[in-house]
Amino acid sequence: MSTEANPLREGMPDERTVKPTAFVIFGASGDLTRRKLLPAVYNLASSRLLPGSFALVGVARRPKPDFADEMREAVSKYSRRKPLDEATWSDLGKGIRYVQGDFNDPATYARLAEDLGRLEKERGTQNRVFYLSVAPTEVPAIVKGLCDAKLVVPHSLDADAPYQRVVVEKPFGEDLASARALNRELLACLDERQIYRIDHYLGKETVQNLLVFRFGNTIFEPLWSRQHVSQVQITVAEEIGIEGRGKFYDKVGITRDIVQNHALQILTMMAMEPPSSWDADAVRDEKVKVLRALRPIRGREVLDRTVRAQYAAGAVRGDRVSGYREEPDVDPRSMTETFVAMSLRLDSFRWGGVPFYLRSGKRLAKRCAEVALHFKPLPHRLFRDAAGSTDEPNVLVVRIQPDEGIALRFATKVPGGSMAMRNVAMDFRYGTAFGSSTPEAYERLILDAMRGDATLFTRADEVEAQWGFIDPILNGWREHEAPMASYESGSWGPREADKLLVAGDTWRRP
Numbered sequence: 082m083s084t085e086a087n088p089l090r091e092g093m094p095d096e097r098t099v100k101p102t103a104f105v106i107f108g109a110s111g112d113l114t115r116r117k118l119l120p121a122v123y124n125l126a127s128s129r130l131l132p133g134s135f136a137l138v139g140v141a142r143r144p145k146p147d148f149a150d151e152m153r154e155a156v157s158k159y160s161r162r163k164p165l166d167e168a169t170w171s172d173l174g175k176g177i178r179y180v181q182g183d184f185n186d187p188a189t190y191a192r193l194a195e196d197l198g199r200l201e202k203e204r205g206t207q208n209r210v211f212y213l214s215v216a217p218t219e220v221p222a223i224v225k226g227l228c229d230a231k232l233v234v235p236h237s238l239d240a241d242a243p244y245q246r247v248v249v250e251k252p253f254g255e256d257l258a259s260a261r262a263l264n265r266e267l268l269a270c271l272d273e274r275q276i277y278r279i280d281h282y283l284g285k286e287t288v289q290n291l292l293v294f295r296f297g298n299t300i301f302e303p304l305w306s307r308q309h310v311s312q313v314q315i316t317v318a319e320e321i322g323i324e325g326r327g328k329f330y331d332k333v334g335i336t337r338d339i340v341q342n343h344a345l346q347i348l349t350m351m352a353m354e355p356p357s358s359w360d361a362d363a364v365r366d367e368k369v370k371v372l373r374a375l376r377p378i379r380g381r382e383v384l385d386r387t388v389r390a391q392y393a394a395g396a397v398r399g400d401r402v403s404g405y406r407e408e409p410d411v412d413p414r415s416m417t418e419t420f421v422a423m424s425l426r427l428d429s430f431r432w433g434g435v436p437f438y439l440r441s442g443k444r445l446a447k448r449c450a451e452v453a454l455h456f457k458p459l460p461h462r463l464f465r466d467a468a469g470s471t472d473e474p475n476v477l478v479v480r481i482q483p484d485e486g487i488a489l490r491f492a493t494k495v496p497g498g499s500m501a502m503r504n505v506a507m508d509f510r511y512g513t514a515f516g517s518s519t520p521e522a523y524e525r526l527i528l529d530a531m532r533g534d535a536t537l538f539t540r541a542d543e544v545e546a547q548w549g550f551i552d553p554i555l556n557g558w559r560e561h562e563a564p565m566a567s568y569e570s571g572s573w574g575p576r577e578a579d580k581l582l583v584a585g586d587t588w589r590r591p
């Protein structure tokens with residue numbers, strides 16, 4: 082069923098007004114542009130969500146005389162809508178330009194200014210979004226180049242003045258010190274309201290739905306606390322390995338690549354207090370409070386509250402795969418983790434005493450991102466003697482991906498003359514309810530950047546609070562030579578992760 086034809090959507094306005102915009106991608110020759118950004122822009126065009134006047138300019142060092150053709154090919158391959166609609170592409174293609182140049186060279190910005198000026202005359206695209214899909218070390222030079230060339234001017238409070246916004250891809254720095262330095266450099270010439278730090282998990286429908294589920298219903302929120310919840314498990318598992326990104330990955334590891342951003346974002350949405358409004362700062366204030374309530378894991382505590390590991394050879398979906406240290410461009414003695422598990426605590430009235438178990442890994446048994454709330458056991462087991470009776474708790478699982486949905490496990494009576502019980506699941510599936518063509522995270526985020534809505538982007542203090550929690554763990558591992566466990570590819574991670582659990586708890590098998 083197409084989303085457009087979905088009866089559950091009837092009466093819901095889908096149109097958003099976006100001002101005429103030039104969308105400029107720095108790092109346009111990279112993988113993200115091909116796989117995610119261009120397909121997202123094309124899908125926005127297909128959904129008629131782009132402004133009538135729109136232009137796209139790629140900037141990168143490599144010469145790309147056939148940029149528009151390459152992008153057409155990428156969209157045909159990676160777009161969620163297939164086949165490519167020629168009319169939509171032809172409209173979009175007319176506004177595509179490419180500027181070749183070094184990010185440190187003022188001449189690059191002069192050429193970009195000329196192109197943008199021409200586009201503005203031809204297409205009326207006086208507003209600009211600069212999307213920096215580059216390494217964090219390249220961001221300061223680009224922002225300086227943009228500001229020196231007056232392509233970005235100070236933020237105006239006049240809502241009718243043309244806008245310039247800068248979207249910064251992750252990773253945002255590589256530790257707290259570099260993230261702070263990056264924030265300082267950005268804020269030296271931009272206003273926080275012009276900066277959009279991306280974490281694409283926030284663009285995922287199901288991550289946003291965590292807030293609708295919690296704060297758009299009356300029945301769940303009263304259960305959402307230490308009074309009723311005994312433990313929370315957050316899993317971000319991937320089947321894929323490092324996909325030829327050895328050079329990058331071996332310097333980064335899963336804690337910086339996934340936990341510092343995606344997993345902590347899921348945690349904040351899951352644990353935050355209700356904001357007073359759906360306003361960027363109201364929402365982000367509450368998220369920052371969660372990050373600040375995270376009990377730090379420092380020094381030797383890393384040995385008891387975290388486990389790091391690397392994948393060894395194994396089989397994923399029947400295919401033999403090699404171990405991490407055998408991957409191309411990975412140091413054969415590498416101490417970079419591809420799996421991490423942590424036992425976290427939130428020092429707050431709502432969550433005091435509830436273990437938050439978090440794990441993330443590459444080459445695990447199944448691709449799966451989810452949050453599972455385990456509810457407290459019954460105070461008295463009335464049906465202890467019934468056939469099939471167990472002391473398994475009620476569990477509420479929010480499936481972020483794949484198979485997006487929400488399931489509640491509870492006990493029922495098995496029909497028949499005797500008292501027999503079985504656990505069943507009440508299961509809501511996005512795919513069935515709303516059709517399968519859910520917009521991709523990047524579609525929502527690009528649209529929001531053009532609309533000036535920063536709710537789903539990370540604020541400066543937020544990203545610093547994330548690093549503030551992660552830094553001591555990375556330092557603790559180094560200083561205390563934390564062991565590097567190993568797990569078979571295609572498994573659910575190392576056995577050592579079990580030692581993090583409170584007696585009686587077990588890791589879920591999603």
Ligand code: BG6
Pocket residue numbers: 251319338339
């Ligand atoms: C990226 C990481 O941010 O997220 C990748 O750099 C990871 O290593 C990817 O594979 C996962 O994103 P998704 O949307 O496929 O879950």
